[in-house]
Amino acid sequence: xxxxxxxxSRSQKRTGVAKVLQxxxxxxxxxxxxxxxxPPLIVRGEGCYLIDADxxxxxxxxxxxxxxxxxxxxPDILAAVHKQVDMLQHTTTxxxxxxxxxxxxxxxxxAPVNLCKTFFCASGTEANxxxxxxxxxxxxxxxxxxxxxxxHGRTKSAMSVTQIPMWRTDPYLLESxxxxxxxxxxxxxxxxxxxxxxxxxxxxIIEPIQGNGGIIPPPEGFMQxxxxxxxxxxxxxxxxxxxxxxxxxxxFYAIEQEGVVPDFLTTAKALGNGxxxxxxxxNNEIAKVNKRPAASTYGANPIACQAALAALExxxxxxxxxxxxxxxxxxxxxxxxIAEKYSCIHEIRGRGLMIGVExxxxxxxxxxxxxxxxxxxxxxxxxxxxxTGLERNVLTFMPPLIITESQLDEVCxxxxxxxxTMSV
Numbered sequence: 131x132x133x134x135x136x137x138x139s140r141s142q143k144r145t146g147v148a149k150v151l152q153x154x155x156x157x158x159x160x161x162x163x164x165x166x167x168x169p170p171l172i173v174r175g176e177g178c179y180l181i182d183a184d185x186x187x188x189x190x191x192x193x194x195x196x197x198x199x200x201x202x203x204x205p206d207i208l209a210a211v212h213k214q215v216d217m218l219q220h221t222t223t224x225x226x227x228x229x230x231x232x233x234x235x236x237x238x239x240x241a242p243v244n245l246c247k248t249f250f251c252a253s254g255t256e257a258n259x260x261x262x263x264x265x266x267x268x269x270x271x272x273x274x275x276x277x278x279x280x281x282h283g284r285t286k287s288a289m290s291v292t293q294i295p296m297w298r299t300d301p302y303l304l305e306s307x308x309x310x311x312x313x314x315x316x317x318x319x320x321x322x323x324x325x326x327x328x329x330x331x332x333x334x335i336i337e338p339i340q341g342n343g344g345i346i347p348p349p350e351g352f353m354q355x356x357x358x359x360x361x362x363x364x365x366x367x368x369x370x371x372x373x374x375x376x377x378x379x380x381x382f383y384a385i386e387q388e389g390v391v392p393d394f395l396t397t398a399k400a401l402g403n404g405x406x407x408x409x410x411x412x413n414n415e416i417a418k419v420n421k422r423p424a425a426s427t428y429g430a431n432p433i434a435c436q437a438a439l440a441a442l443e444x445x446x447x448x449x450x451x452x453x454x455x456x457x458x459x460x461x462x463x464x465x466x467x468i469a470e471k472y473s474c475i476h477e478i479r480g481r482g483l484m485i486g487v488e489x490x491x492x493x494x495x496x497x498x499x500x501x502x503x504x505x506x507x508x509x510x511x512x513x514x515x516x517x518t519g520l521e522r523n524v525l526t527f528m529p530p531l532i533i534t535e536s537q538l539d540e541v542c543x544x545x546x547x548x549x550x551t552m553s554v
Contacts, residue, residue: 146183147171161299165517166509175202178530178537180514188509191529191541192516196341196373196484199400200444201530207403210440214433221432223250223425229435236442237409240382242391247417249410250429254372254398255283258335260410261394262287265333265366268416272306273331275322275365279312279343279520282335282370291335294343294520313340313348319355326363333366333393338384341373344519345479345486345526353388366393366416372408373484376400377445377531380455380482387481403441407434450531454482460535461485461527464542472549474500483533486518487525492552497523500552507548513541 150171154162170182178201180188193199200207214229221227230250238246249260266272276282276291283289289300290307310325311318322334334356340346360367369392374384376397381387383395393416398408406428428434445451462478465487469475474497476490489497489504501523508515516526525545529538 166506168506168510170509177201177203178533186512188512188514189529189537189541190514191527191533192514193528193530194404195399195516196378196528197399197402197404199376199378199450199531200403200441201532202404204403204441204444206444207405207437207440210436211405211433214436218432220428222427223429227430227432227435229432229439230430233430233435233438236439237397237411240442241395241411242383242386244391244413245395245411247412247414249424249426251408251410251426252406252428252431252434253283253408254370254396255285255288256426256429257372257396257398257408257410258282258288258291258368258370259285261368261396261412262291262333262335264410264412264416264420265368265394267422268419269330269332269364269366271330271332273329274307275310275325275331275334276307277310277312277318277322277336277340278315279340279346280335280337280370281340281342282337296522297342312343313346313352319349319352322356323359326359326365330363331365333368334360335368335370337370337372337374338388339374339379339481339484341484342518344488344524345484347479347481348388353385353390357390357392360393368392368394368396370396372396372398373528376442377451377454378482378484378528379480380458381451382445384481401441402434402437405434405437407431407438445531448532454531457531457533457535457538458482458485461538461542464538465527465545468542468546468549471546474549480527483527483529483531485527487527488519489523489525495552497521501525503552504545504548507552508541508544511544511548513544515541 172180173183174181178190180190234248237248251257274291276293278293280293281297282291290304293309310322357367369385371383395411401407465478474489474492477488480486489500491497492500498521501517505515518524518526
């Protein structure tokens with residue numbers, strides 16, 4: 131494990147954490163929550179590691195909810211950003227900048243066939259809102275359909291199509307947004323097809339793999355049947371690739387594995403490797419009817435565009451789609467070996483380096499409590515994992531795609547050691 135030289139006394143660390151927790155209490159809205167009973171104060175990141183104010187290093191196996199696919203402080207991205215900062219920091223989409231069009235051209239080359247028109251914004255939520263707006267304009271319809279377990283954002287429309295109870299915090303969500311059973315319901319596809327046949331919808335919005343819902347892939351053939359029904363009913367298909375995109379699942383976009391081309395594809399997170407940039411990509415037919423003025427103050431910011439261009443070049447040079455698939459298989463096998471020893475592990479699922487380990491109640495702890503306990507213990511031993519699922523009982527692995535087998539060995543060994551000391 132790499133060692134970083136940051137020397138801070140334990141008392142200084144405790145003071146620093148206490149200070150920011152007090153600031154959080156005084157100045158942030160209470161809904162902004164954090165992981166861990168004893169949270170670290172992160173001050174630095176390098177490669178696959180984060181470092182706290184005490185100099186403790188952590189192998190980052192969640193990578194900013196999948197955003198840091200190339201790890202922290204990647205030198206090629208930093209070099210591109212530094213160069214751009216010295217030249218031009220910001221305009222808006224109402225001015226012409228080369229970086230915006232270079233990135234749009236590259237995204238068209240990398241997207242599924244015919245998806246060639248991009249609207250830039252600053253977050254995944256905005257990208258999904260943009261897709262929903264353009265879908266309504268293109269179809270002349272107001273209704274949207276989404277799946278139980280899906281997460282699409284925190285603004286009005288995006289939250290209305292989010293179907294995870296803890297994230298549906300608005301008590302007055304849009305009545306034009308409807309819910310269908312998620313991938314794990316055996317009647318999901320049949321129900322969706324019936325819904326689309328009985329009422330007109332502008333679009334169905336789905337995640338090719340549900341992320342925050344617990345790393346849930348669709349059943350085989352699901353997407354192809356859904357796409358066929360969408361075409362027959364004039365319903366558009368929005369693929370939310372905010373988490374799954376940019377080689378996270380073993381292909382550049384997860385939807386490629388399903389053999390269908392959506393009408394919209396939204397991407398963010400790993401697109402800028404931590405810099406705030408997002409894109410809604412569609413085809414010519416839909417784009418040509420969306421002619422009314424649209425702009426984004428921070429969309430296609432020159433610095434964020436340079437970060438994205440550098441990140442995408444790294445993905446191509448390093449062939450990270452192959453690495454994601456290979457290392458994902460390696461990690462899955464290691465986790466399955468652990469699962470054979472511990473009955474608290476109910477299921478391991480996912481694709482590429484997007485893997486969920488669903489836990490079930492142990493002898494002493496309920497599943498969600500067990501998950502939190504493991505997360506805390508893993509953090510104390512230098513490993514940061516995520517948690518997802520409707521019951522928040524899915525340990526989630528989404529490490530940087532540049533992680534190594536030896537680093538995966540370390541986290542798996544630590545997980546097995548933690549499980550061995552617990553009553554599970």
